[in-house]
């Protein structure tokens with residue numbers, strides 16, 4: 268299901284802007300350039316958004332392609348991500364997040380899934396070379412976006428224990444993987460506690476420290492989204508490089524475990540790291556979260572109970588959920604507007620500073636997107652919402668992508 272409703276306020280604003288644009292171009296003796304400002308919106312996209320390096324810290328890709336055999340270069344009527352729509356959203360780069368769901372773990376099939384999904388990502392990037400290229404570092408991202416293409420920076424969600432052999436991490440690095448979420452999505456794995464699962468290690472254990480050191484040595488970005496509070500703090504302290512929290516909310520706004528505490532956020536920022544704000548109501552809108560807590564779970568898509576054991580059987584069961592976008596309905600009063608998302612960003616900026624906040628939408632990862640954002644093509648809406656907060660262009664550019672770029676440069680080019 269799509270959420271394609273624009274508020275009256277937005278429609279009126281756009282009409283007004285269009286009207287003003289026509290007046291300024293036709294009725295003025297001044298050169299057009301002097302009348303154009305970054306506050307100008309053309310076809311829903313502010314000039315600032317068009318000119319900025321826009322990098323999304325968490326975009327779910329490849330699950331549909333893997334399980335349904337589709338091509339991300341094609342436009343789809345459902346889901347929230349494909350390359351044509353990403354292009355329309357002004358995206359220049361993204362953490363191209365390949366996903367290994369928990370479902371593969373009990374059968375010890377997670378490593379197989381990880382390798383085939385990384386392989387598929389490389390295939391699809393190559394097949395759509397006119398739109399996207401693989402980026403291994405910050406210089407690549409700049410070079411690719413300068414050509415007008417999108418840059419794909421591979422990120423694995425999540426780490427599991429990769430069958431307990433650190434050489435598998437090195438093999439993935441050789442394939443082009445430059446970022447890994449340590450936590451196994453919502454499951455505590457062999458070396459780090461997840462925020463949604465039992466605390467087995469009180470944060471991270473010795474294997475976790477070894478993996479962090481190895482990632483530092485290789486020059487891989489350490490992603491600690493989905494980690495427990497202790498695990499985030501310990502990882503930030505152990506790592507020599509800044510670490511990232513690619514997608515989530517703030518616990519100070521919504522008391523969900525997938526939201527980062529002020530303490531952990533400050534620790535990440537103090538090491539030069541960056542926190543990506545996820546786009547879902549569950550992590551960002553206290554009203555919606557409260558409503559969910561009351562037990563009304565009508566909007567939660569049914570989770571497939573897996574009885575399957577082989578790779579193929581699990582694939583077939585999971586395929587029923589694809590694309591992984593949110594499919595429920597949200598009553599009007601609980602459905603978040605994009606201005607609430609901007610307020611969450613503002614909370615982060617006030618907490619840790621504008622150098623440490625970014626966007627990590629989680630498109631196709633199932634967030635209950637704001638009303639104004641039906642899919643990735645509506646990404647400019649977040650820029651408009653930040654402009655309404657009175658943010659400077661410089662600050663907006665950092666949040667839209669320059670902060671991710673800085674961390675990637677620091678980690679991969681040191």
Ligand SMILES: [Zn+2]
Pocket residue numbers: 424492493514632
């Ligand atoms: Zn996630």
